[in-house]
Amino acid sequence: MAGYNNNAVHKKVESAHPKAESHHHDEEHFREKHLMLDPLPRGQMNDMVMESMTTTSWKFWAVFGLLSVIVAVCLFYVWGYMISEGLGVTGKNRPSYWGLFLVNTVFWIGISHAGTFISAILRVFKAEFRRPFTRAAELMTTFGLVQAGFSVFMHLGRVWLFYWLLPYPNQRMLWPNLHSPLSWDLLAITTYLLSSTMYLFLPLIPDLAMARDKSTGWRKTFYKTLALGFRGTEGEWTHLRNAMNIFAFAIIPVMFSVHTIVSWDFAAATRPGWNSTIFGPYFVVGALHSGMGAVVMVLAVVRGTMKNMKYFIRPEHFDAIGKLMLIISMAWAYFFFNDYMVQWYGGDKWTKQLLHFHEAGPMGWMWFAMLIANIAIPWAVLWNPKWRSTPWIVFVVGLIINFGMYLERYIIVPVSLSINRMPFTWRLYYPRVEVLLGIGTLAFFIWLYMAASRLIPLIPVWEVEEGQMAHELKKFGRETVVSVSELE
Amino acid sequence: MIKPEEIKMSTDESGKWGMVIDQDICTGCQACVAACAMENNISFVGEADSGYGRSMHWIRIERFWEGEYPEVKMTPNQPMMCQQCGSATCEPVCPAFATIHSQAEQLNLQVYNRCIGTRYCANNCPYQVRSFNWRDYERPEPLPNQFNPDVTVRRRGVMEKCTFCIQRIHKAQDKAKSEGREVLDGEFTTACAQACPASAITFGRVDDPESLVSQLAHRGHGVKHLEELGTLPNVTYFKGG
Amino acid sequence: MADNISRRERSGQVSLLAVFPDLEPAADAIDHLRTLGISDDQMNVISGIPVTEAMLGRPNQWTNVPRLAGGGAVLGFLGAVFLMYGVPYLYPYPIQVSTQAVIPGPPTVVVLFEITMLGMLLSTFLGVFLDSYFPNYRPMEYVKEVSDGKIAVFFICPEESREKFTKAMTALGAEKVEVAEVEHL
Numbered sequence: 001m002a003g004y005n006n007n008a009v010h011k012k013v014e015s016a017h018p019k020a021e022s023h024h025h026d027e028e029h030f031r032e033k034h035l036m037l038d039p040l041p042r043g044q045m046n047d048m049v050m051e052s053m054t055t056t057s058w059k060f061w062a063v064f065g066l067l068s069v070i071v072a073v074c075l076f077y078v079w080g081y082m083i084s085e086g087l088g089v090t091g092k093n094r095p096s097y098w099g100l101f102l103v104n105t106v107f108w109i110g111i112s113h114a115g116t117f118i119s120a121i122l123r124v125f126k127a128e129f130r131r132p133f134t135r136a137a138e139l140m141t142t143f144g145l146v147q148a149g150f151s152v153f154m155h156l157g158r159v160w161l162f163y164w165l166l167p168y169p170n171q172r173m174l175w176p177n178l179h180s181p182l183s184w185d186l187l188a189i190t191t192y193l194l195s196s197t198m199y200l201f202l203p204l205i206p207d208l209a210m211a212r213d214k215s216t217g218w219r220k221t222f223y224k225t226l227a228l229g230f231r232g233t234e235g236e237w238t239h240l241r242n243a244m245n246i247f248a249f250a251i252i253p254v255m256f257s258v259h260t261i262v263s264w265d266f267a268a269a270t271r272p273g274w275n276s277t278i279f280g281p282y283f284v285v286g287a288l289h290s291g292m293g294a295v296v297m298v299l300a301v302v303r304g305t306m307k308n309m310k311y312f313i314r315p316e317h318f319d320a321i322g323k324l325m326l327i328i329s330m331a332w333a334y335f336f337f338n339d340y341m342v343q344w345y346g347g348d349k350w351t352k353q354l355l356h357f358h359e360a361g362p363m364g365w366m367w368f369a370m371l372i373a374n375i376a377i378p379w380a381v382l383w384n385p386k387w388r389s390t391p392w393i394v395f396v397v398g399l400i401i402n403f404g405m406y407l408e409r410y411i412i413v414p415v416s417l418s419i420n421r422m423p424f425t426w427r428l429y430y431p432r433v434e435v436l437l438g439i440g441t442l443a444f445f446i447w448l449y450m451a452a453s454r455l456i457p458l459i460p461v462w463e464v465e466e467g468q469m470a471h472e473l474k475k476f477g478r479e480t481v482v483s484v485s486e487l488e
Numbered sequence: 489m490i491k492p493e494e495i496k497m498s499t500d501e502s503g504k505w506g507m508v509i510d511q512d513i514c515t516g517c518q519a520c521v522a523a524c525a526m527e528n529n530i531s532f533v534g535e536a537d538s539g540y541g542r543s544m545h546w547i548r549i550e551r552f553w554e555g556e557y558p559e560v561k562m563t564p565n566q567p568m569m570c571q572q573c574g575s576a577t578c579e580p581v582c583p584a585f586a587t588i589h590s591q592a593e594q595l596n597l598q599v600y601n602r603c604i605g606t607r608y609c610a611n612n613c614p615y616q617v618r619s620f621n622w623r624d625y626e627r628p629e630p631l632p633n634q635f636n637p638d639v640t641v642r643r644r645g646v647m648e649k650c651t652f653c654i655q656r657i658h659k660a661q662d663k664a665k666s667e668g669r670e671v672l673d674g675e676f677t678t679a680c681a682q683a684c685p686a687s688a689i690t691f692g693r694v695d696d697p698e699s700l701v702s703q704l705a706h707r708g709h710g711v712k713h714l715e716e717l718g719t720l721p722n723v724t725y726f727k728g729g
Numbered sequence: 730m731a732d733n734i735s736r737r738e739r740s741g742q743v744s745l746l747a748v749f750p751d752l753e754p755a756a757d758a759i760d761h762l763r764t765l766g767i768s769d770d771q772m773n774v775i776s777g778i779p780v781t782e783a784m785l786g787r788p789n790q791w792t793n794v795p796r797l798a799g800g801g802a803v804l805g806f807l808g809a810v811f812l813m814y815g816v817p818y819l820y821p822y823p824i825q826v827s828t829q830a831v832i833p834g835p836p837t838v839v840v841l842f843e844i845t846m847l848g849m850l851l852s853t854f855l856g857v858f859l860d861s862y863f864p865n866y867r868p869m870e871y872v873k874e875v876s877d878g879k880i881a882v883f884f885i886c887p888e889e890s891r892e893k894f895t896k897a898m899t900a901l902g903a904e905k906v907e908v909a910e911v912e913h914l
Binding site: 041042043046167173175177178179183184187188190191194195198199201202206209210212213214224225227228229230231232233234235236237238239240241242243246247250251253254257261462465466469487 | 773774775776777778779780781782787790792794795798812813816819820821824826829833836837839840842843844846847849850851853854856857858860861862863864865866867869871873875876877878914
C-alpha cells in the first residue's frame, strides 16, 4: 500500500507538470522534509521499528545499569529510610509543611500533560505532524504520572495508611472527605493515570500484533500476550477507531481537570500568594510548557540514540513542536503576568510582602531565573525556524524551560510557604533527602522509558502509514503544495 | 441520629468554650508552654529540630520588637494557640476527616488515629499553630512516668494541636453529671490558664453571659486575630488596655 | 470465523483467503465475490491499517463501544452521586467540616465530573475487549503479510467451486489464494 501511495505521489506531480525534470527537485525537497511524503513500504518500516527495539549497544546497558542503581538507592532505599525515620529526615518545617515532594508532584504531572496534548488534542485537530511521536509522548504521560504518584505518596506522613484516601466501604464506616482538594486530586490523578494508560494501550495493539508477527522467542510470547489476539479484522478496527475517538475527546477535559485540581490544592487555601483564581489555567499552561519541553528532549534523545529513528523523527517535527513551545511560552507569560498584576494591585499587605519576598528575598534569584528560562530564552531562540528545527538546540531550550518551570513550582510551594500571616513563624526551607528522592524519581522515569523503548514499538507504524496514504503533492498553478485527505 | 440538614452552622455567638488572653499582663514566662507540654504528652523535640522550626508547642509565646538596635521597643508578648475557629480553614482540606468540627463541644478536633500526615491543615491554618510529628522523638526514662493517661501519645507522621484540654472538659462534665448539676464557671481550667502566674489566660463558656470569660470578652477592647478571614476564632486578646 | 470451521467442514464448504497488495484490487475482488454469489457476511477483511468500510464498499460494522461508553458514564455518575449524596447519611452522626454544608455544592461538581469520566473511559476500554473478544489466544485464520500492509480477504465458498474462485481472485491481482489455515498467532 505504501508502494501504491508512493507511485501516486510521483504520478500526480509528473502528470500535473509537463516538465517533470524541473519538478524533480521540488519533490525531492518535500520528500526529504516531510515524513508523510517520504513513504517506505510498510514491511520496511516495520523492520526498521523492530530493529530499533532490538538493537542495544553497551552504552544503553551501562546507562540502564547506572539508573537501576540510582533507582534502588535514591528511590527505594532512601524512601524506606524516610518511612522508618519519619519526615524529620526531610527539610520540611513550620511553616514549610510542604516541600520538594509537592514540587515534584506538580512537576511530574506537568510532564505528563505533554503526552495527552500531543496525542489527543493534536489528534482531534488532525495535526498531521503528530503521527510518528504520539506514542513517545503518551509514554511520558504514563511514566510521568507514576513518578507523580510516587512523589505524592512520599509526601504523606503515614504513607502506610494511604488507602484511607480511597472511598471503600469499611467496618469503621469512614469515608474520605470529598470536601478536600486532596481527595479530588486523588480521584483526578487516578482517572488520568488509568485513562492515559488505556489510551496508550489502544493504539498500541495493532503495533503489538505487528511485533508479534515479526519476532521470535520470548519477544514473541510477550507480544502475543499483549496483542490479545488482534488480527486487524474490520470489526476490530471499527471498535478500536471508535474507542480511540472517544478517548481523544474525553481525555482532554480530564487532562485539564487534573492540573486545575492540582492548582486548587494551592488556590483553595487561605494563604497569601496561593489564593488566586487564575491558578487553574495558569497551572495547565505551565504544565504544557514543561511538558512540551520534555517531549522535545525525549524526541531528540530517541532520534539521536535509537536506530532508524532519523527517518521517523525529522527536523520538521522539532520545528512544529518548537512553534507550539513558543506559543505556550507566550501563554505562560500572559497568565503569569495576569496572576502577578492582580495580586500586586489587590493591595493585601501579606500578598505584597510575599511578592516582595519572591523577588527580593533570599530566593529572589529563582524568580528571575524562572522568568529568563520560561520566557526570555524560548522567545529568543524559538522564533527562528532554523534554530527550532535543530534537535540539539531545541533540546537545550526544553531543558532550560523545565528548569524554569521547576523553579516556578518551587517558588509557589516552599518559597511562598515561608511567608504567612504569622510573622513569628517565618522561616526558610532547605531540602534534604527530598533531593535524593527527586533524583530517584527522575532516574526511574528515564529507566522506565528506556525499558519501554526496547519493549514496545515507539513509533505507531500503522498511524504513520495511514498518514502517508493520506498525503500527496498537488499543483496550484506553479506551486506544489502538500494536500491531506481525511481518511478517518 | 442527627440528619445532615439539621446541623446548625457555627456563628460568632455559637462558640461554646472560649478563652481570653490579656497580653498586657503576660510576662512571657513560658509557664503555659511547659504546663501544656506536660498535660498533653507533647514530645521533646530537641535543640536541632527545634532550631529548624519543628518545635512542638501547642501554645507558644510570640515576641515581637520594633525598630533597629539599640532603639528597640518590645511589644507585648503574644501567646498563640489553636483559636478553635468556628469556621476553621483547616477542617475541609483534610482528605481523611482527621480534623473535624465537634458538635458537642464546638471545638476543632484532631483525630490522631485518622491522620495520614498530608499536612494540608497546617498549611491552611492562618495562625500556624499546628505541630507535626516529624519523627518519633525520644523520651528517656523516667520521663514516660509523667505521661498523662487521659491523652493519647502521638507517633511520627501525625499532626497535632491545642485541644483546649478537652480531657479536662470531659472530666469536669462527667463529674458534674454524676452530681446532677451543670459545670460551674471556674470549676476547672486549661493547663495553660492554670499555670499562668499572672492570670493572663481565662478559660470558660463564652455562650454563658454570666461567665468570667464572657464578661471579659465583652469588655470592649478585645480583638480576635485575623478575624477578617472569617474564621470565627474563639480566643480574644487584650492589648494596650 | 474460527468458530465456524466445524460447521463449514460438515457442509462441504471451504474458507479461502486471497491476499491483495493494495486497496483497489481488494475492493474489486470484494465486488466480484458479490457477483459470484458470496454475501457480505460470508466475507471478512483483515488489514494492517484501519481500512474503512467505505473504502472497500463493505457494509458498516456494528460496534457497541459508544453505547458501552455511555453506560459506563451513567454508572460512574451514579457512583459519584452515591459518594456525594449517600455517604454523608451513612455515618452515625454527620461529620461537619468548617461551616461547609455536609453535602457541599462545588466539590460535588468536581467529584461527579471525575468519576463520570472514569466510568466512561474504563467502559470504553472494556468495550473494545468485549466487542473484539479480547484477549483471544485461540488459533485463528490469519496471514502475517497483513502487518506488512497487505489486505487479506477471507470468504467462504463451496468446496467444488474452489478452483473457480481461486482463478477469479488471481485474475483480480491476488498475490496468493489458499485455504485459510487456522494457526496460533
